[in-house]
Amino acid sequence: MEHRGRPATIYDVAQAAGVSHQTVSRFLKGFAGIRPETRGRVERALDELGYRPNLTARSLKSGRSHRIGALTHEVSHVGPSRIAQGASDAAREAGYVLDLVSLDVEDPAAIEDSLELMAQLNLAGVLALSSTDAMTRAFEATRFRVPVLIAVASDEDGGRTDPAAVHLPGLVGHLAELGHRRLVHIAGPPEWPASRLRARAYENAVRDLGLTSLGVLSGDWSARSGYDAIMALPQLPEATAYVAANDQTALGAMLALKERGLRIPDDVSVVGIDDIADAAYFDPPLTTLHLEFEAQGRASVLQLIARIEGVERTPPDLPSPHPVVRRSSGPAPGATRP
Amino acid sequence: MEHRGRPATIYDVAQAAGVSHQTVSRFLKGFAGIRPETRGRVERALDELGYRPNLTARSLKSGRSHRIGALTHEVSHVGPSRIAQGASDAAREAGYVLDLVSLDVEDPAAIEDSLELMAQLNLAGVLALSSTDAMTRAFEATRFRVPVLIAVASDEDGGRTDPAAVHLPGLVGHLAELGHRRLVHIAGPPEWPASRLRARAYENAVRDLGLTSLGVLSGDWSARSGYDAIMALPQLPEATAYVAANDQTALGAMLALKERGLRIPDDVSVVGIDDIADAAYFDPPLTTLHLEFEAQGRASVLQLIARIEGVERTPPDLPSPHPVVRRSSGPAPGATRP
DNA sequence: ACAGCCGATGTTATCGGCAACATTCTAGTT
DNA sequence: AACTAGAATGTTGCCGATAACATCGGCTGT
Numbered sequence: 066m067e068h069r070g071r072p073a074t075i076y077d078v079a080q081a082a083g084v085s086h087q088t089v090s091r092f093l094k095g096f097a098g099i100r101p102e103t104r105g106r107v108e109r110a111l112d113e114l115g116y117r118p119n120l121t122a123r124s125l126k127s128g129r130s131h132r133i134g135a136l137t138h139e140v141s142h143v144g145p146s147r148i149a150q151g152a153s154d155a156a157r158e159a160g161y162v163l164d165l166v167s168l169d170v171e172d173p174a175a176i177e178d179s180l181e182l183m184a185q186l187n188l189a190g191v192l193a194l195s196s197t198d199a200m201t202r203a204f205e206a207t208r209f210r211v212p213v214l215i216a217v218a219s220d221e222d223g224g225r226t227d228p229a230a231v232h233l234p235g236l237v238g239h240l241a242e243l244g245h246r247r248l249v250h251i252a253g254p255p256e257w258p259a260s261r262l263r264a265r266a267y268e269n270a271v272r273d274l275g276l277t278s279l280g281v282l283s284g285d286w287s288a289r290s291g292y293d294a295i296m297a298l299p300q301l302p303e304a305t306a307y308v309a310a311n312d313q314t315a316l317g318a319m320l321a322l323k324e325r326g327l328r329i330p331d332d333v334s335v336v337g338i339d340d341i342a343d344a345a346y347f348d349p350p351l352t353t354l355h356l357e358f359e360a361q362g363r364a365s366v367l368q369l370i371a372r373i374e375g376v377e378r379t380p381p382d383l384p385s386p387h388p389v390v391r392r393s394s395g396p397a398p399g400a401t402r403p
Numbered sequence: 404m405e406h407r408g409r410p411a412t413i414y415d416v417a418q419a420a421g422v423s424h425q426t427v428s429r430f431l432k433g434f435a436g437i438r439p440e441t442r443g444r445v446e447r448a449l450d451e452l453g454y455r456p457n458l459t460a461r462s463l464k465s466g467r468s469h470r471i472g473a474l475t476h477e478v479s480h481v482g483p484s485r486i487a488q489g490a491s492d493a494a495r496e497a498g499y500v501l502d503l504v505s506l507d508v509e510d511p512a513a514i515e516d517s518l519e520l521m522a523q524l525n526l527a528g529v530l531a532l533s534s535t536d537a538m539t540r541a542f543e544a545t546r547f548r549v550p551v552l553i554a555v556a557s558d559e560d561g562g563r564t565d566p567a568a569v570h571l572p573g574l575v576g577h578l579a580e581l582g583h584r585r586l587v588h589i590a591g592p593p594e595w596p597a598s599r600l601r602a603r604a605y606e607n608a609v610r611d612l613g614l615t616s617l618g619v620l621s622g623d624w625s626a627r628s629g630y631d632a633i634m635a636l637p638q639l640p641e642a643t644a645y646v647a648a649n650d651q652t653a654l655g656a657m658l659a660l661k662e663r664g665l666r667i668p669d670d671v672s673v674v675g676i677d678d679i680a681d682a683a684y685f686d687p688p689l690t691t692l693h694l695e696f697e698a699q700g701r702a703s704v705l706q707l708i709a710r711i712e713g714v715e716r717t718p719p720d721l722p723s724p725h726p727v728v729r730r731s732s733g734p735a736p737g738a739t740r741p
Numbered sequence: 742a743c744a745g746c747c748g749a750t751g752t753t754a755t756c757g758g759c760a761a762c763a764t765t766c767t768a769g770t771t
Numbered sequence: 772a773a774c775t776a777g778a779a780t781g782t783t784g785c786c787g788a789t790a791a792c793a794t795c796g797g798c799t800g801t
Contacts, residue, residue, distance in 0.1 A: 071466075072548070074757055075757070075758065076757075076758095084780075085781045085782080086757090086758085087760090087780075087781065087782080088779085088781080090758065091779095091780085093758095094759090098778060098780095099779075099780085100778090100780095103779080103780080117519075117522055118757090119463075119523070119756090119757050119758070120523045121462050121468065121525040121756090121757080121758095122756070122758045122759090123757080124459050124786095125457075125459045125460050125463050125756090125757080125786050125787070125788090126760085126786050127758090127759075128409075130459065137491075146484040146487075149503070150477065153503050153504070153505040154505050157504060157505055157513075157516065157517060160520070162504060162520065162524060163504075164470070164500045164501070164502055164503070165473070165487070165491050165500070165502070165503045166495060167491040167492050169492070175495075179495060181455075182498070182500065184455055185455050185458045186458060187458065210410070288683070288684035289680070289683070291684075313680075313681055316681055316684050316685075317684045319686070320685075323686065342626060342651075343626045343651055343654055346626035346655045346658045347654075347685075347686075348657070348658055348661065348685075348686045412786090412787055412788080413787070413788065414787075422750075422751090423751045423752075424751095424787090424788085425750075425751065425752080425789085425790090426749085426750060426751080428789065428790095429749095436750095437749075437750085438748095438749065438750095441749080441750080456787090456788080457787055457788070459786090459787080460756090460787035460788045460789090461787080461788055461789080462756095462788095463755095463757065463786090463788075464755070464756050464787080464788050464789050465756085465788085466756070
């Protein structure tokens with residue numbers, strides 16, 4: 066029933082149906098008190114003209130759109146991108162759209178631009194998909210007049226809400242059970258709260274389990290940084306297990322350890338966090354903490370939408386992260402209990 | 404100079420400056436014919452009230468927004484996500500925003516929803532970030548009234564515009580130089596044009612170089628599929644080199660080949676396509692075709708914006724993909740020329 | 742000194758939908 | 772048959788910006 070020319074408006078429909086535009090508007094809103102005969106005419110005209118509501122006009126009047134601003138640093142990182150996927154799916158299902166605004170954290174002018182842009186978009190809410198300190202600061206400095214949600218953990222709450230941090234002890238516990246006593250952590254970049262939380266959770270777990278941490282190396286989530294962290298060591302520590310901040314760092318670390326003559330898991334165990342799809346095909350397949358990024362993205366959007374629409378709802382239960390044991394972890398060399 | 408309450412409009416500014424709203428509008432558009440004194444007053448009022456244009460109102464009137472719909476199947480795939488990153492950056496720099504609409508290709512009703520949603524968003528243009536046949540079909544069936552661009556290659560043009568397909572011969576040539584004569588391709592899913600293009604480019608390259616293809620296995624871009632493709636073979640072919648449709652498939656294939664007792668690259672070479680960041684840290688580091696996804700995303704957006712704004716501009720030159728030789732490829736066993 | 746022009750600015754209508762208020766119609770009551 | 776409540780529908784104005792058209796005032800030419 067398509068027609069050419071500009072899209073049909075409620076006025077066009079009203080004219081075609083021989084009613085007032087308001088009747089059409091009422092029909093569209095599902096108002097009950099319309100006579101069946103009128104209703105039929107409107108319905109027919111609507112279909113005839115292939116009417117599509119103009120969301121722009123609607124949000125001009127209502128002052129609120131159905132768009133959620135998604136602020137992101139690096140969508141191409143695995144975590145953020147999968148969170149974005151989940152967020153986008155959930156948004157669409159709820160009739161919202163994600164406005165993806167990338168933010169170059171390095172350039173203050175660019176940050177300014179991005180936030181400026183967001184402020185003008187008449188968004189229903191704002192979601193931060195990844196989070197560095199610079200981003201959080203810029204974020205907080207801008208006075209958005211709409212609900213704002215940071216989809217990933219901040220360290221203000223001590224990591225209570227960060228799934229990875231909460232469940233990291235389980236992974237360290239797995240290593241302890243294998244007889245590992247001396248561990249090393251390869252952390253993410255210090256300016257990411259998520260990375261600080263993981264590092265802190267690692268240290269707490271080590272302490273609580275009576276193990277020893279031989280140090281925390283620093284990385285930046287990338288495989289390269291894991292590789293470099295190991296290669297930069299003048300000599301390898303006496304650690305029997307490495308806990309990497311994420312799977313990619315673990316990948317790089319494993320390559321470096323192998324190049325330095327160690328066998329995995331015979332001489333040293335390596336574990337990661339995230340359980341990215343590739344981790345099961347690393348050599349050796351990586352023991353890691355399985356996280357549900359998509360679910361996290363979905364949950365964030367749902368919670369944000371709830372807040373937008375004024376419904377205070379409790380955040381849905383997320384599936385619990387759990388260690389996935391593969392071949393990169395094995396009994397500590399010379400451990401009493403194999 | 405922020406004020407509380409609702410955002411200031413040009414009317415508020417006009418009142419504060421003691422001029423008409425139109426003068427403010429002219430000022431904002433950079434109209435020259437305004438007396439310096441008036442100009443100053445407007446400028447001051449603008450600043451005073453912290454005025455931000457309401458993009459919604461603007462696009463209601465102009466019938467065109469500064470938003471580009473980005474339709475995507477799986478943002479969490481590496482390729483699409485990096486294309487999205489580049490697209491988003493370029494869009495922001497040009498003052499546009501990317502509206503990310505995810506599309507679940509499996510569910511026709513969901514496709515319908517997504518496209519319906521897009522049609523109502525009053526977009527300036529539409530960009531498809533990834534492309535399966537189902538998506539292309541759905542896409543073409545919808546009559547968008549705005550410029551539409553598919554950011555990735557379709558096979559209609561025989562792959563002329565697909566960077567990977569165009570430069571795959573270089574990669575195959577590298578294998579030929581190493582003395583490989585019998586190759587196998589592990590393809591992507593047949594319903595992706597990109598995957599068909601790569602497969603066809605592989606076959607053409609093999610033929611043109613006088614080599615032999617011992618078959619094309621099928622995968623789905625994932626490491627798992629590369630692993631399974633090799634493991635499912637009753638017996639390994641006599642191939643000395645495998646060309647995977649992407650790096651992740653190569654990762655899985657390498658693990659499977661190693662598990663079946665082959666050494667890489669001594670017994671068999673494996674190459675991938677994409678050069679994802681992790682590829683340099685696979686074991687062995689992967690020889691692959693380096694692609695510039697971000698640049699591709701940027702270029703697509705720029706081209707789309709040019710079309711939106713009526714400027715016919717030639718697509719910018721993309722950096723050429725080139726083979727990156729690492730340790731997963733080596734001389735063919737028993738080759739005359741080492 | 743006055744018509745004529747042009748530069749600077751103001752006024753009004755418009756985009757498409759929604760909401761408040763206004764009007765007409767229908768059906769039930771007396 | 773007149774009257775009225777409430778249902779059904781119509782009219783007007785508004786959201787914030789832009790565009791078309793209108794007006795005001797001063798300068799120029801004769």
